Amino acid sequence: MMGAIAGFGARSFSRAGRERVVTERPEADAELALARSAMDGDLAAFEELVRRHQRGLFGYLYRMCGNPADAEEMAQQAFVKAWGGLRGFRGDSSFKTWLYRIATNLCINRATRRKPTCELPETLPAPESSEPAESYARERRIAAVREALDRLPADQRAALVLVEYQDLSYRDAAAALGRSVRAVDSLLFRARQNLRRLLGPAREKGIV
Amino acid sequence: MKCKEVRRILPVLVAGELDDARAERLARHLAGCPDCSAARSGLEADRALLHELAAPEPGPWLAARVMAEVRAGAARASRRPAWVRATVTAAVTLFVAGGVWAGAAVGADLADQEAGYDPLAVNGEPALTEYVEVSLGGGR
Numbered sequence: 001m002m003g004a005i006a007g008f009g010a011r012s013f014s015r016a017g018r019e020r021v022v023t024e025r026p027e028a029d030a031e032l033a034l035a036r037s038a039m040d041g042d043l044a045a046f047e048e049l050v051r052r053h054q055r056g057l058f059g060y061l062y063r064m065c066g067n068p069a070d071a072e073e074m075a076q077q078a079f080v081k082a083w084g085g086l087r088g089f090r091g092d093s094s095f096k097t098w099l100y101r102i103a104t105n106l107c108i109n110r111a112t113r114r115k116p117t118c119e120l121p122e123t124l125p126a127p128e129s130s131e132p133a134e135s136y137a138r139e140r141r142i143a144a145v146r147e148a149l150d151r152l153p154a155d156q157r158a159a160l161v162l163v164e165y166q167d168l169s170y171r172d173a174a175a176a177l178g179r180s181v182r183a184v185d186s187l188l189f190r191a192r193q194n195l196r197r198l199l200g201p202a203r204e205k206g207i208v
Numbered sequence: 209m210k211c212k213e214v215r216r217i218l219p220v221l222v223a224g225e226l227d228d229a230r231a232e233r234l235a236r237h238l239a240g241c242p243d244c245s246a247a248r249s250g251l252e253a254d255r256a257l258l259h260e261l262a263a264p265e266p267g268p269w270l271a272a273r274v275m276a277e278v279r280a281g282a283a284r285a286s287r288r289p290a291w292v293r294a295t296v297t298a299a300v301t302l303f304v305a306g307g308v309w310a311g312a313a314v315g316a317d318l319a320d321q322e323a324g325y326d327p328l329a330v331n332g333e334p335a336l337t338e339y340v341e342v343s344l345g346g347g348r
Contacts, residue, residue, distance in 0.1 A: 013344055042287050043279065050271045058270065068264055075266065079274040084281070138260065141337035145261045163223055164258055185220065192219050208257055 015133055031095040039086045046086075050079050051098060053126035056166060057103055063161045064107045066150055074110065078103040093175045100162065100176040108154055137207075156191035159184050209237045214244045222251045 018120070037045035057185060062071035066069075081102050089098050149157060155177070162173040163184075172186045202208045214237050220226045221234055238245045 002224065041282075043275065043282070047271065047275050048280065050274050052275075054266050054270050058266035062263045072267055072270055075270060076274050076277065080277050080281070083278045141257065142260050145257050149261065160258075164255065165263075170220075170223070187214065188223070189219050192251060192254065195258075196250065199254070199257070204301075 006078075028094040028096075032091055035086065035089055035091070035095045039081070039089070046083055049095060053099055054079075056096075057099065059108060059172045060100065061103060061160055062168050063149065063165055064154075064157060066146065068131075074103065074106050078106055081106070093172065095173045097168070100166070100168070101178065104158055104176055104178075107158070119198075140207045141202075144199060144207050148198035148202075151198055152191055152194055155179075156187050156194065159187035160191040160195070163188060209233060211237075211241060211244050214241070215247055218244070218251055219247055222248070222255065300306070 031049065034045045034049050038049060054075065056070055058075045061074045061078075062068055065071055065074070078099065082099050085102070087093065093101075149160075152160065158177060159173055162168045162176055163170065168176060170181050170184050170188075174181045177184060177187075179187070200208055214234060217226065217230070217234065221231055226234065238248055
């Protein structure tokens with residue numbers, strides 16, 4: 001298992017990718033040790049893993065489903081499933097990637113009906129005279145991005161969120177999605193094209 | 209480099225996944241191509257927009273609720289007869305391992321694919337290396 005970890009991230013192509021590997025490897029090794037302890041029933045080790053990943057995992061699920069309550073529920077489910085499935089964690093990927101794989105499956109299987117957390121830019125009320133214009137403009141931009149992200153196909157959205165927000169490499173995103181690196185590249189290319197197209201109307205209105 | 213190939217590979221560059229040699233060739237193209245340079249700026253602007261969408265913090269009790277559920281499950285499991293515990297453990301292991309096996313199969317594919325993966329060799333398009341070798345007469 002340590003041999004697998006020694007090879008983890010050894011193959012990277014870009015300077016940014018190599019920098020990512022240099023900073024991630026000690027973390028991955030420490031988390032592997034925690035995961036192995038948790039596998040032996042060490043609840044404190046598992047709790048440490050939960051504390052390390054709860055923010056990132058919640059953020060991922062929130063950007064996937066758009067609803068904080070659903071995101072928190074799914075994050076809890078993902079962690080509990082991870083605890084139950086630790087014997088199946090072999091260390092071929094980082095614990096983080098493995099955890100995100102569980103969360104992605106949960107998210108996609110659940111087919112959460114996304115509840116908009118904010119109104120569409122066109123329906124936002126006109127600002128009160130005291131409301132800073134910049135704050136209002138920013139809210140409209142965020143709403144436009146939220147709407148565009150929401151309208152991406154789930155697999156494109158997942159690839160984009162994993163790479164763009166969770167800072168996973170293509171390789172780790174592929175492992176989390178259960179797809180090939182080539183497929184992730186294709187998903188990201190289409191996601192970015194679609195995002196540009198979906199933001200077109202907001203761009204024309206000067207919102208973004 | 210043809211602009212079509214550049215546009216295909218720009219997202220890879222923006223994600224920091226492009227190797228240094230190709231990133232350098234791409235930079236040379238961008239320096240001389242206003243349209244592709246504008247496309248790159250557009251991608252970077254979209255990224256900046258995406259990052260305005262911050263996620264709220266998880267509730268303060270998420271970790272506590274997780275551990276409460278995990279502990280409750282562990283307590284229930286310890287009260288089961290040994291043969292039931294073994295069966296449940298085997299079933300859960302098989303379930304997760306099935307997913308991991310599928311992932312490992314993908315992982316094997318990942319290793320194979322990554323060895324020869326070229327971001328431009330998708331959808332039947334020529335690989336960047338092939339294109340560069342042809343268009344530059346074998347030079348890099």
